Amino acid sequence: MIETKEQQEKIILVAVNTGFEADAIDSLDELEELVETAGGEVVGRVIQNIDHVNNALYIGSGKVEELKDLIWETEADGIVCDDELSPNQFKNLEDELKVKVMDRTLLILDIFAGRAKSAEGKIQVELAQLRYRSTRLIGMQNLTRQGGGIGTRGPGEKKLEVDRRVIRDRISQLRKEVGDMEAHRDITRAKRQENPVPVVAIVGYTNAGKSTLLNTLTDADVLEEDKLFATLDPTTRNYKLPSGNEVLLTDTVGFIRKLPHHLIDAFKSTLEEAKYSDIIIHVVDASNISMDKNIKAVYETLKKLEVTDKTIITVFNKMDLVEGEVILRDENADYTVHTAIKKKEGLDLIEDALEKALKEMRVYIEKVIPYSDGGEVNKIRKYGQLISEDYQEDGILVKAYVPKFMA
Numbered sequence: 001m002i003e004t005k006e007q008q009e010k011i012i013l014v015a016v017n018t019g020f021e022a023d024a025i026d027s028l029d030e031l032e033e034l035v036e037t038a039g040g041e042v043v044g045r046v047i048q049n050i051d052h053v054n055n056a057l058y059i060g061s062g063k064v065e066e067l068k069d070l071i072w073e074t075e076a077d078g079i080v081c082d083d084e085l086s087p088n089q090f091k092n093l094e095d096e097l098k099v100k101v102m103d104r105t106l107l108i109l110d111i112f113a114g115r116a117k118s119a120e121g122k123i124q125v126e127l128a129q130l131r132y133r134s135t136r137l138i139g140m141q142n143l144t145r146q147g148g149g150i151g152t153r154g155p156g157e158k159k160l161e162v163d164r165r166v167i168r169d170r171i172s173q174l175r176k177e178v179g180d181m182e183a184h185r186d187i188t189r190a191k192r193q194e195n196p197v198p199v200v201a202i203v204g205y206t207n208a209g210k211s212t213l214l215n216t217l218t219d220a221d222v223l224e225e226d227k228l229f230a231t232l233d234p235t236t237r238n239y240k241l242p243s244g245n246e247v248l249l250t251d252t253v254g255f256i257r258k259l260p261h262h263l264i265d266a267f268k269s270t271l272e273e274a275k276y277s278d279i280i281i282h283v284v285d286a287s288n289i290s291m292d293k294n295i296k297a298v299y300e301t302l303k304k305l306e307v308t309d310k311t312i313i314t315v316f317n318k319m320d321l322v323e324g325e326v327i328l329r330d331e332n333a334d335y336t337v338h339t340a341i342k343k344k345e346g347l348d349l350i351e352d353a354l355e356k357a358l359k360e361m362r363v364y365i366e367k368v369i370p371y372s373d374g375g376e377v378n379k380i381r382k383y384g385q386l387i388s389e390d391y392q393e394d395g396i397l398v399k400a401y402v403p404k405f406m407a
Helices: 021-037 061-074 087-097 104-115 119-134 164-194 210-218 261-266 291-304 347-360 375-383
Strands: 010-017 041-049 078-081 100-103 199-204 236-240 246-251 279-285 311-317 335-338 362-369 385-392 395-403
Touching: 010 021, 010 061, 021 041, 021 078, 021 104, 041 061, 061 087, 078 087, 078 104, 087 100, 100 104, 104 119, 104 261, 119 164, 199 210, 199 291, 210 236, 210 246, 210 279, 210 311, 210 347, 279 291, 279 347, 311 347, 335 347, 347 362, 375 385, 375 395
Parallel strands: 010 041, 010 078, 078 100, 199 246, 199 279, 279 311, 311 335
Antiparallel strands: 236 246, 362 395, 385 395
């Protein structure tokens, strides 16, 4: 028996630093994780410290020569640039280097193409890829021939040599399909409002522990993996708190710095689960040295999605991995808790914060409900918090906290 193992592509990371070099290194660390998630192996890095990006080559001509030598030494199959390249930069770099050229956006799109499982997820990925590629047909020579490996998954595998008219027609068709799905989602949301179980959206930087939280609380069986974008398609589960209150927990795709606008546009309908939620649980990896930058990236993405005026519970996760003294703060949070979700530590703190947040969304009532409207008491039990009920001659005296619309 001969075992055949797929060869890992060797990749060199390239970045332009126009500010602090530490930020560029940090960004390349994340880019390396993305390459590994896509199945590649990073064999080198090149950072150029310059005032501005080179319009023709992304990096300077002298750095290109240095990069050529590194490609020869490491036998690299391609490079990934840390920023989005223009068609011109793609073409010029490929002409100079004679290897596959990719950028951060193409890499993320490729990972999404490999991980989308639902019909909607696949459509959204294809739409994002086509929008991206339609403006880069001239520059991206590696996409004009049949091939394989990182950066070629998705619709491009079937037919890479396509003209703009074909892409435009396909985009139009996909937009219609996404529109139909959005209409279905709107109907689902309308039904939720008729049957108002509070919706809690779990958001956070990719690989912070969102899926682990959903699985731990609800046995949702969502894929957990120590890779970026381990899960792409949202999952919603019902969860009953110790008090008996019920909420709908919804997992969302992980956020990331420099999240391509193509993805934000294409995944807007999925990411909008946060927009239509009542409460947001923001999961943060407290052991990540880039924690503060990741928190900032999450709020910037939420702002782009127009997610405002939500009660936010920030969960500082992976506390068991935190070394030394770390300042944990989130100025946007209404509640903060410290947890180690995989070890099931601090889950009660999350539940307490949810209970407090739900209570703040409700108003206190004290009224007599006629026996003929006895079903109202069951509604209070289901959607509110029944403190006491006293059966009197003219009806049931209830004291409870209920959603404002039921007051």
